[in-house]
Each structure stands twice: as C-alpha cells, then as structure tokens.
Amino acid sequence: MRLPEFSIDAQVLPGAMPAFRASVNAEELRALCETARSQKARLVALWGSDEMERGEGYALHLAFAVPSGLLWLTVPLPREHPIYPGIADICPSADRMQRAACDLVGIRALNNSDQRKWLRHGAWPDGTFPLRKDFKIASRFPAADDRYPFIKVEGEGVHEIPVGPVHAGTIEPGHFRFSIVGEKILRLEERLGYKHKGIEKRFEIMTLEEGARLAGRISGDSTVAYAWAYAMAVEGISEATEFPPRALALRGIFLELERVANHLGDLGYLGNDVGLSFGFFQFWRLKEDVLRLNSELFGHRYLMDLVVPGGVARDLPRREAVLLLDQLEKIQREVVTLKSIYDEHAGAQDRFIMTGKVSLELAEKLGLTGFAGRASGICRDLRIDYPISPYQGLGVQLASHPRGDVAARVSVRFDELAESIRLIQTLVQQLPSGETRIALANAAKGRAGMGWVEGWRGEILVALEAGENNTIHRCHAHDPSWQNWPVLQHAIIGNIVPDFPLINKSFNLSYSGHDL
C-alpha cells in the first residue's frame, strides 16, 4: 500500500497492531526523517541486524509511530563499510540507539556529534560485534579497557559527584556523573550498559516459543507488557487471524494489574523520598495485596509467563473473578483516601511541585514517552491512539497534566491507577467465553512480526524476524527508557542534589530493559 505521508510504498505487516514495512535507501533516510518530524511522527526505536546469511550485508531498522500505525523502515547497508547518515540531529532520541547499534552490529552513523561507545564497556573489544552472526555467544574476551570520556564542566567552584554503578539503595546499577556548584546541579551525565547480559544474542539460539520466557524477563517490572509485545509479534508472523477474545481480555486484565502494582509501589516510594514514610507503608500494603491476589488467582505475583504466543496460560474462573472485583474495590477506596492525604500534605507537595520540570516543548523534542510524557502534556497512549481488542470500545480515558514536574507525574499515576482499576472491572464483568489459547501455525523463514504495547512505563516494542524451523533470526526489544533516560538529564538541571532520588523515582526508568 502507499503511505501518503511519506510518499513510499509499504507492505502491511499481519498482526494485531496496524504496522507497515518498507525498504528505503540510505540516501533517502534523512529526508524521510525530516518528513517524519514535520508530520509529528515520533521515532520509537532504531536497531541493526546482520543479514549476511541472506547475502545482504547488514541492515539498519527504524520504527516510527505515524497516525495510521507503526512504520518499520529497513535500510540495507553494504558488507564493506556499513555506514549511514546519522539522524540524531533530526530525532535526538536516535543518538544512543545509533551508538548501541554500532557497538552491537558494527553499523556506524556518520556525522553523529557523539561517537563514543554506549552499551559496550569491557566485555568485548572494539572491532568485534556480538550481534553479528559470526560472533559466538559463548565467546569470552579478557576484560578490555573501559575508559569513558565524560563531558567535563569547568569553572570556579564546579566539582563532580560520581554515583554508581552500585547505588546506595535497592536499585539497578548505572553510573551518574553530577557536575555541581554548591548544592545546585549544573549537569548530569548518565552512563548505562552495566546490565548488558546478551539478551538479544540469546534470543537467536531459541525457538519462537522458547523466546516468550526470555521476553518476560527483559525488565521484570514490565513482564506482562514485554510478553504481550513478543506474543503479538509471533502471532503476526504466524498470521493468527482468528484470535480468541477471552485470551485478549485476560491479557488486558494482566497488563492493567501490572500497571496498578507498579503505580502503587512508586506512589509509596515517592512519599518515602519526601520524608512521608506513611505513604510507603500504606501503598506497599496495597501493592502487596495486589501481588498476593495475583499469586492466588494466576499463580505468579508478577504474572510472569502468563502471556504466551497463542493466548494466555491461565484462565479466570467466575468464582475467582468475584474475588478480584472485591479486592479492587477495596483498593480503590483506600487510594482515594491516600490521594487526599497526599494532596493536602503541605510538606510533600512543597517537594513535589516545580521539582524536576520537563516542558512540553522539550518532551516533544526528545520524544518523552509513557506516563512521564503525558505528565508533560503529550496526549499519547497506544491504548487510545490505536485501540485494538480488548481496549476497543472500553473508552480508555487519557490521564495527562500540563506542568511536567514531579507533582504532575504523581497526579498522572493516581489518575492512571483509578482508570486501570476501572478497566479491569469492566474487562472482568464483560469477559467473553471461549478458548484462552490456540495453536499457532509454523512460521515461514524470513517472516517479520511486530508487537507494540503500552506498558506502565511507556510503549514497548518487539520487532521479530523468523529464522529456519521456528527459530529466531533477530529479535529486537525496545524499552521506553531509551527515550526517557536522556530527558532525566534535562529534568535535573538547576535542581539540588538531594532532589535527584525523588526526580529519578518519579520517572522510575528501567536499566535492564535498556541495557539488554
């Protein structure tokens, strides 16, 4: 079909989400990105792949969210000198993704102002690329040099605070380099990649079926969202057209339960970080109630391995559905009380309001996604913009806030929490009867599928290409944290050091999902 916005021909990808795929030349790339920017299409992901086995050199892939759906562009690159014109000046969020594609596949963006490595530390040397097909997964290299030139801020009274990778709390590892004057933060530079554990390479030694378990462990707090995105991609490849509505409704219930649990936990920590430990205890009590209910009804506290290609692994019998509705109603009542306590707590609001502000203009420029984007006034939510089953007809309400500070992110979380509870209640009450899982047809070699899901943190994308005999040729998983981490560097400028934990928690970004 013809995509009029881009004047290119694209092939429709079978699957639940509207998605299109097109092959373009490297010379056309920048003009296409300019068009995308002028159309307010946003860059969702950028990655590379090795296509030597198909006799095609390498490939650069980009995923853009356009009004009609997701556009997957593939740019073939030659075997010798796999280079392409960089696009980070047009789409700033591409910067780190381009550097990661260079570290992993060895395809290099020209004219990128930042040519430093990104995901590679010392585990493999410069000049070897883990996602090339001739790279063995079991390769072990002696620890290579891991110097990383941080950008230095100079001037009278400026000094640096290095933090991490091992942090002071129970947090994932990463390095933060603060340049400060007195208490005031002039600049924060992040260094990530400490958790890189070769997830994408591991996919390539798995079958499409086995991959579901790994997808559910890319970021443990978003296991349902990843498993769903992965399943959606596999189902697209298998062209599963008649899909049981009961399975989709259950997936919706799981995804919203995941959103409820995470928002409850973070609202507790946001209270804790401003000295309101009451909030931590209250919200973590409610979160634990949800986790125990998950365990009782579905056999896992975080709902891992419940979304599988072809459907879901657990059903919800009527008697247990009543239990779920009862519990959610209790939680909703408590949340209303707690919200009024938070809203009226002068000390907490004083710390929340105007802290870690991200303007709408900056958020749009850097592609801030998920609830954090909505808290800066970006009115986007995949459940609303592309309402596929089970969200179709539910009238999902968008939660947003214009101010972009910690208070706005707290407010959006409260609103989303209430809306998710409503969605679960509706989905449970209208649960269609029928199958919960179907058998999938074998995947033909070279077929591609795309999964795109609004997780609690933001949009999660899985781009999958099948190899021979139901194996995986390439699986790229994209976490919304790729877009949001660079925004944190801006949100912190001009704030004081003690507010960093609060601002950081208000975004709560993933390290594991980013480092892969």
Place this chain on the structure above:
Amino acid sequence: MYQLLKQIAKTGIKTEAAPQADETMRVLQQRLQEGILRYLGRALAIRHVDAGSCNGCELEIHATNSPYYNLEQLGIKFVASPRHADMLLVTGPVSRHMETALKRTYEATPDPKLVVAIGDCGCSGGIFGESYASCGSVANVIPVDVAVPGCPPSPLAIMQGILTAISK
C-alpha cells in the same frame, strides 16, 4: 493530619510472623563462629548489589521492607555502603560489565562477611546463562554462603535465606 492519623489507626499493625531458616538453601558450610552469629543476628546490616538481574528480584527485596514482612523488626536493615555491611545480598546473573564492581564491593565489605545469592539467575545464571556478556551465577564471581532460588523468590524465601545465613 487528622485524616493521616485516622488512616494509621484504621490500618493497624499488618506485620506477619517471620519465617524460619531453611538449611536447604545453604551452599557453603557456616563460616562464622556462633559468638559472631549471635551479634550479627541481632543487628544485621545488609548491602544489596544488583549485578545484572531483570529487576524482578529487586521488587521482592523491596517487598521484604513492606509492612507485611517488615524485615527491620528482626533487627535486619539495608545500608548504603558495603563498608557498613555484614552481608551482601546479590541478584544476578552477574553481567560481565558488573563483574569488577561486584568484586570491589565484596572486597570493600569488612570481614566477617556473608553472601546470599538471590533468585534463579543468582543461583545458576538462570535463563540468561553464561555468555560473552554474562558470568552466570554469583558463585562464579565471589564466594556464596546461601542461595535462594525462585523467579523471583518470594519475600518470605528471601527472608529465609537471610536467616539461614546467620544461623548455625
């Protein structure tokens, strides 16, 4: 303030009974003398190190501090520096990029010290296994006293692991 106090009174005390130690989780024979264990057991300081997990185990470690489990009632608390710690609680697999940081954290922890590996990945490398980017289990990098399986292990299992490490 009235509403806040009312909510506290209404909620009441939610903390449940602590679990018992579980000898099946022990990997190394107890390295510490009984006298030391008696002191540690009454005021244990733990430093958590995420050496490459998916963040699932971290969620459950957080939960051990929630009102239902309330780890601090046992005199066990998390500290910000390995130099203040008696025990390292390590989640894995250990990524190659965290290998040095984990070893340095272990060296920075004063003797006598204990190490508890958390989760299937911490125990064996789990689904991520060993590869160019992953060292696999925590025991492949530093000595481990107790290993708690599970994906992720429940808060009770994590508490059992900690209690096993400080029991004779």
